Amino acid sequence: MSAGLWFAVVVAVAVVAFALYMTNLFGPRVVRRRVHCPEKDLPADITIEQKEGSFAALEKPDVVSCTLLPGTVDCDRACLNH
Secondary structure, X not given: OOHHHHHHHHXXXXXXXXXXXXXXXXXXXXXXEEEEEOOOOEEEEEEEEEOEEEOOXXXXXXXXXXXXXXXXXXXXXXXXXX
16 A cells, blocks of 8 residues: 555544544533532532434533432522533
8 A cells, every 4th residue: 555545544534533532522411510509509519411402403401410419400500500
């Protein structure tokens, strides 16, 4: 194989790897964050779920779990505003 063909293959693999990385970085996913709860004035570990609303558009993230609230999250989710 010639050097030009090897270079083209390496560039193609790099482009595909970068596209997969960016999709995972900005796509729908579950994220764990450490935030400050303004209601209880304490730090909290929360799990946020981002869903895809329509093609290439994310819905507003929702808090799935919080270390300050056992069970379901029934607060006004003010920690997402910061």
